[in-house]
Amino acid sequence: MHFLLEPLLSPPVVGGLLRRLRQAPEEAWRSGVETAGWHARTVKTNRQLDPTTALHGALAREVVEAMEAHPLVRAAAFPRRIHGLLFSRMGPGEGYGRHVDNAWMAGGRADLSFTLALTDPEACEGGDLLLETPGGEERIRLPSGHGIVYPSTRLHQVEPVSRGERLVAVGWIESRIRHGEQRELLFELDAARRALFAQDGKGEVFDLISRSYSNLLRWWDG
Incomplete structure (x- = not known):
C-alpha cells in the first residue's frame, strides 16, 4: 500500500x-x-x-x-x-x-x-x-x-x-517487515486494536488482538 x-x-x-x-x-x-x-x-x-x-x-x-x-x-x-x-x-x-x-x-x-x-x-x-x-x-x-x-x-x-x-x-x-502484504495486515490490526481501546478500554478482546499483533510482528521481523 x-x-x-x-x-x-x-x-x-x-x-x-x-x-x-x-x-x-x-x-x-x-x-x-x-x-x-x-x-x-x-x-x-x-x-x-x-x-x-x-x-x-x-x-x-x-x-x-x-x-x-x-x-x-x-x-x-x-x-x-x-x-x-x-x-x-x-x-x-x-x-x-x-x-x-x-x-x-x-x-x-x-x-x-x-x-x-x-x-x-x-x-x-x-x-x-x-x-x-x-x-x-x-x-x-x-x-x-x-x-x-x-x-x-x-x-x-x-x-x-x-x-x-x-x-x-x-x-x-x-x-523490518520485508513483505508489503504483512506490513498492511499489521497496520490494519494495530488500527483495529487502537480503535477498540478508544471505545472500550483494555479488555479481553483487546488483549487477544494485541497478542496476535505482537506475535506476528515477532515472527515477521527480519
Whole structure:
C-alpha cells in the first residue's frame, strides 16, 4: 500500500530547507544520472545536491528525523533504516521516465520509496509523479511539505517539467517487515486494536488482538 504524509514538514521548516538549497552554488548540483541504475540512466534528467557536501548531510538529517518521528511512518512502514536521501531539482525539459527503483541502495535494501515535495505545485507545470498501482495509474501532485510513501516495487515516473522548477527530497526505507502484504495486515490490526481501546478500554478482546499483533510482528521481523 501507499500512504500520504499530510504534512511531514511545517511551512517554516520547508522554507528553511528551500532557502539553503537555493543558496547552494551551482557546482554543488550534479547530474542525477550518477545515482541511476544502468537501465534508468536513459530516462533520467535532473540535478541532485552533491551528497558529499556538509549542506546535504545537514538537510538529510532534518528529513530523516522528521520521517522517523512521524506516527504513520512508524505504524505502516516499520522502518529499520531510512537512507539514500537525495535532493532533486528539475527545470524545463527535465523529468524521470518510467522505471522501478533498485532493490539495493547505498544505505540498504529499498522496500519503500518516498518523495517529499519542497516547492508548491504552482511553482512548476508538469513534474507530476505517476505511480502504477494494482488499481491503475495514480497522478500525485503534492503540496509543499507533504510526502508520499509507496512500495519500491512499483513502476513510476516523473513527468517532464514544462515551466518553473520542481524541488523534492526522495529516499528509501528498509523495513523490518520485508513483505508489503504483512506490513498492511499489521497496520490494519494495530488500527483495529487502537480503535477498540478508544471505545472500550483494555479488555479481553483487546488483549487477544494485541497478542496476535505482537506475535506476528515477532515472527515477521527480519
